Amino acid sequence: MKPLLKVESLVKHYVRRSLVGAREELLALDGVSFTILPGTTFAVVGESGSGKSTLAACLACLEFPTSGDIWFEGINIAKGGENVRRQVHPQIQLIFQDPASSLNPRWSVLDILIEPLILQRKFSHKEMNLRASSLLERVGLSPRMAARLPAELSGGQRQRLAIARALALEPKLLILDEALSALDCSVQAQIANLLMDLQSSLGMTYLFITHDLAMAAHLADEIAVMNRGRIVEQGPAEAILKQPEHDITRQLLAAVPKFTRAAPSAPER
Amino acid sequence: MAPVLEIQDLHVSYQSREGALYPALTGISLGLMPGEIMGVLGESGSGKSTLAGSLVRLLPANGNITRGAVHFEGKDLLRAKPRELQQIRGARISLIFQEPSLALHPTMRAGEQVRQVLTAHGSPGRSALNDRVHEILALLFFEEADRISRSYPHQLSGGQRQRVLIAQAIACGPSVVIADEPTASLDSATQMEILSVFRTLREKLGLAMIFITHNPALLSGFADRVLVLYAGQIAECGPAEAVLASRRHPYTKALFQSIPEVSEKRGNSRKSKLPVILGDSARSSLPARGCPFEPRCPEKMDICREREPATVDLSPSHTVCCFKYESESV
Numbered sequence: 001m002k003p004l005l006k007v008e009s010l011v012k013h014y015v016r017r018s019l020v021g022a023r024e025e026l027l028a029l030d031g032v033s034f035t036i037l038p039g040t041t042f043a044v045v046g047e048s049g050s051g052k053s054t055l056a057a058c059l060a061c062l063e064f065p066t067s068g069d070i071w072f073e074g075i076n077i078a079k080g081g082e083n084v085r086r087q088v089h090p091q092i093q094l095i096f097q098d099p100a101s102s103l104n105p106r107w108s109v110l111d112i113l114i115e116p117l118i119l120q121r122k123f124s125h126k127e128m129n130l131r132a133s134s135l136l137e138r139v140g141l142s143p144r145m146a147a148r149l150p151a152e153l154s155g156g157q158r159q160r161l162a163i164a165r166a167l168a169l170e171p172k173l174l175i176l177d178e179a180l181s182a183l184d185c186s187v188q189a190q191i192a193n194l195l196m197d198l199q200s201s202l203g204m205t206y207l208f209i210t211h212d213l214a215m216a217a218h219l220a221d222e223i224a225v226m227n228r229g230r231i232v233e234q235g236p237a238e239a240i241l242k243q244p245e246h247d248i249t250r251q252l253l254a255a256v257p258k259f260t261r262a263a264p265s266a267p268e269r
Numbered sequence: 270m271a272p273v274l275e276i277q278d279l280h281v282s283y284q285s286r287e288g289a290l291y292p293a294l295t296g297i298s299l300g301l302m303p304g305e306i307m308g309v310l311g312e313s314g315s316g317k318s319t320l321a322g323s324l325v326r327l328l329p330a331n332g333n334i335t336r337g338a339v340h341f342e343g344k345d346l347l348r349a350k351p352r353e354l355q356q357i358r359g360a361r362i363s364l365i366f367q368e369p370s371l372a373l374h375p376t377m378r379a380g381e382q383v384r385q386v387l388t389a390h391g392s393p394g395r396s397a398l399n400d401r402v403h404e405i406l407a408l409l410f411f412e413e414a415d416r417i418s419r420s421y422p423h424q425l426s427g428g429q430r431q432r433v434l435i436a437q438a439i440a441c442g443p444s445v446v447i448a449d450e451p452t453a454s455l456d457s458a459t460q461m462e463i464l465s466v467f468r469t470l471r472e473k474l475g476l477a478m479i480f481i482t483h484n485p486a487l488l489s490g491f492a493d494r495v496l497v498l499y500a501g502q503i504a505e506c507g508p509a510e511a512v513l514a515s516r517r518h519p520y521t522k523a524l525f526q527s528i529p530e531v532s533e534k535r536g537n538s539r540k541s542k543l544p545v546i547l548g549d550s551a552r553s554s555l556p557a558r559g560c561p562f563e564p565r566c567p568e569k570m571d572i573c574r575e576r577e578p579a580t581v582d583l584s585p586s587h588t589v590c591c592f593k594y595e596s597e598s599v
Binding site: 047048049154155156157182184185186187188189190192193196211212213214215217218219241251252253254255256257 | 523
């Protein structure tokens, strides 16, 4: 199968200049390479500061990488100009951690959903409304919510709305940057299930960025562990859990709180 | 042993702009023992933060404590004068909030921020003050204390900032610390680090703690007692081992099942659906009568819709509010 996304030795420097003019270089990504097959979930796990979010920003065309290549369906978006980016951009969508701050608080659910459609200039008003309500249904929200404001939705409903907005342009790749971390665990499970549903019905491909190794292991086909801008270990989810090779992976595994999920069947008394 | 903090029948409600009252806590009673870590578990909207705020009367302007009492060191905090409360807050009972970067002053060095807490609650001489600041920071940062003391918040990592907040919270030697989701914005390794800091402090200083979280996984091996809140009521409360190992209330059970498990022999559970609690706990979807969890409960019975369940004592220390256990009362 041809990969949907192929990243080759991606490097991103940030330069920080202090008031006195001293230059300080920060290597956020230091030669990252991986491929994602269509219809699969690729998880990037790491502590804060490991470069996960910089990676997401580079892939979503929000940052220019310093060097390296990003091949999306055979098009190099790292080297391509504005035209290439404009062509690829709708196909790669990003979902952020905190839906409350990534949705305009003064726009209604409907406004939020049709904004990306308006920008495409391809749809009539009626088509856009129809699409908005089918998007709402797709993510498990009622079309009757279209007139509400984000503040009138619960955290889980807001994240569903963010997913619906990301799906509006029928992207091929969804980048989920800590998309579950801010949610209650019962809501996390609902959204995780929704993501798995969308993957099987639409064949979505996910890049799932998280510090939660347990959720990564549940959702992902392949896991890459990042530390200081490099991928230190990468492999199928089972292998990473069973035989973590790198110290960082072992540390992340050790940080997963241990408990049993199913309650014991026999009560204590 | 007498509890250090005792909450009796606490009722809190919020008033909407139209004047309607929305109950947030309805009848919470509990006693916190000296040196005890009480984990409070609940979804957003369950009343966790309202509980934290109402204990020291730091509620939003539209929050009203309508009934109840909070006994602490011989006073009822809900009836204390503002001056008395000022002396208690931050000194005898202190709070730690979720977002450490918002709770610290951005242009003030960490050491100075700890010093200000001390000066606000009495002013020993300057050198005694410096010694005390150093002593507190050393407790949390060991040999790094001096460097941290001179640093600004933006020069510190998330975990370090949270430890500065903890330093502020323990500066005046409180007997109770209320921590409202103190680890929610941290990554999992730092979360565990902060939990172990809390445990060490409890051992060294004998602090009692109310630890509020929505993540049940954090509580095992950390809390002594666990209180599960649902829609402003106590669904289940008991010793941590009992509540976490043999969950009784259907809500507690469901909460734990929704977390993916990391185990080596998980093979076929991967990519499977996670069990979820259907619906939500928003005020508008709560039933007008009967058990508040009834619409979402996988084990509901007819009686659940008719009246509210009473609290059942499964053992002297373990209570659950569910009809299923009525026959097991001791």
